[in-house]
Amino acid sequence: MPSKKELRIGLIGTGFMGRTHSNGYRRVPNFFPDLLHTPVLKTVCSRNAEKVQAFADQWGYESIETDWRAVIARDDIDAIDICTPNDMHAEIAIAAAEAGKMILCEKPLARTVAEAQRMVDAVEKAGVANTVWYNYRRIPAVTLAKQLIESGKLGRIFHYRANFLQDWTISADVPQGGTGTWRMDVDAAGSGVTGDLLAHCIDTAMWLNGAITDVSAVTETFVKERMHALTGKVQPVGIDDACIFHCHFQNGSLGLFESTRYARGHKALYTFEINGEHASIRWDLHDLNRLEYFDHGDEGIVRGWRSIHVTDGDQPYMDKWWVPGLGIGYEHSFVHQAADFFSSLDKGAPCHPTFRDALETQKVCEAVLESATSRSWKDTGVDTF
Numbered sequence: 212m213p214s215k216k217e218l219r220i221g222l223i224g225t226g227f228m229g230r231t232h233s234n235g236y237r238r239v240p241n242f243f244p245d246l247l248h249t250p251v252l253k254t255v256c257s258r259n260a261e262k263v264q265a266f267a268d269q270w271g272y273e274s275i276e277t278d279w280r281a282v283i284a285r286d287d288i289d290a291i292d293i294c295t296p297n298d299m300h301a302e303i304a305i306a307a308a309e310a311g312k313m314i315l316c317e318k319p320l321a322r323t324v325a326e327a328q329r330m331v332d333a334v335e336k337a338g339v340a341n342t343v344w345y346n347y348r349r350i351p352a353v354t355l356a357k358q359l360i361e362s363g364k365l366g367r368i369f370h371y372r373a374n375f376l377q378d379w380t381i382s383a384d385v386p387q388g389g390t391g392t393w394r395m396d397v398d399a400a401g402s403g404v405t406g407d408l409l410a411h412c413i414d415t416a417m418w419l420n421g422a423i424t425d426v427s428a429v430t431e432t433f434v435k436e437r438m439h440a441l442t443g444k445v446q447p448v449g450i451d452d453a454c455i456f457h458c459h460f461q462n463g464s465l466g467l468f469e470s471t472r473y474a475r476g477h478k479a480l481y482t483f484e485i486n487g488e489h490a491s492i493r494w495d496l497h498d499l500n501r502l503e504y505f506d507h508g509d510e511g512i513v514r515g516w517r518s519i520h521v522t523d524g525d526q527p528y529m530d531k532w533w534v535p536g537l538g539i540g541y542e543h544s545f546v547h548q549a550a551d552f553f554s555s556l557d558k559g560a561p562c563h564p565t566f567r568d569a570l571e572t573q574k575v576c577e578a579v580l581e582s583a584t585s586r587s588w589k590d591t592g593v594d595t596f
């Protein structure tokens with residue numbers, strides 16, 4: 212058995228995503244024992260020393276830092292994992308690339324295409340491994356959808372439809388900015404639901420169905436002013452609370468996307484449906500182990516939607532987990548992403564989505580926002596994915 216290669220990780224940011232990534236790293240050696248690379252949780256960084264120490268104790272990091280620059284300067288760190296608010300992604304990633312570190316960056320890659328482009332230039336110039344945590348690709352049922360499409364079972368694709376619905380910002384008392392609510396602050400986040408939620412839908416859509424070439428969008432900001440947690444003042448809200456767009460894919464199919472944080476009753480409902488000439492598929496995050504599949508080739512009397520419980524060892528990732536019939540959850544998508552990153556290092560191959568892939572998603576997000584502002588169709592500039 213060849214000896215393991217340690218990948219010493221420096222995690223920057225200890226919020227929700229810091230926890231999902233840490234859990235991902237911790238599970239990989241248990242469930243993906245054949246990988247040559249193995250994570251070592253070397254250090255974790257956040258501004259508050261007491262809080263970051265508690266995080267390090269809880270998740271098993273060997274040390275703490277309170278300045279991200281110190282993490283990048285350390286010789287005993289191989290990979291930087293960026294889990295900060297979006298406004299820090301570019302600065303940290305570019306500094307990490309210049310220091311020769313590998314980078315795993317939480318989505319969206321950046322606030323703007325210009326920032327994302329600088330990040331791509333930096334990692335490609337430095338030649339460092341890089342990936343972006345668009346985790347939903349790694350849910351086995353979603354990966355199975357990719358396999359079905361690639362096998363040609365759907366035939367020509369006509370329609371791609373996706374929703375990502377939440378309801379946590381309906382109250383006008385939710386502040387903008389600060390810990391926990393930075394997603395509401397346009398300076399920290401770059402945009403609202405477009406960059407936060409539709410970016411997931413766009414990444415999955417282009418992975419499954421190819422490039423989105425042009426878009427027409429509407430956005431709305433329902434609550435126009437909110438208290439800013441950092442200044443204590445009521446300030447205009449700069450993010451999009453809801454966004455609906457339709458689009459063309461390069462393969463000739465039509466897309467329809469909706470996201471909002473004002474869909475009362477929906478906490479995190481991500482769904483998509485794809486209609487092809489021979490078959491259709493649909494998926495729902497609330498029932499994430501299932502892929503719904505309709506095959507027009509089935510014999511007429513039994514033709515109908517079948518519900519595939521994606522828990523069999525022949526199905527993507529499932530040979531790593533329990534026994535057929537026993538499902539897995541949201542957190543496993545991050546375990547899979549971490550494992551795929553280590554596997555790509557074992558093979559010397561890129562781990563998709565790379566920064567360059569995520570730049571293309573960023574281009575679509577930016578075209579969506581520009582289309583909504585200008586009330587006109589916009590080309591995305593994406594021609595391959």
Ligand code: SOE
Nearest residue numbers: 227318377394407408411479
């Ligand atoms: C927002 O509420 C959020 O946490 C996103 O930031 C995540 O990317 C998404 O997966 C769930 O919702």
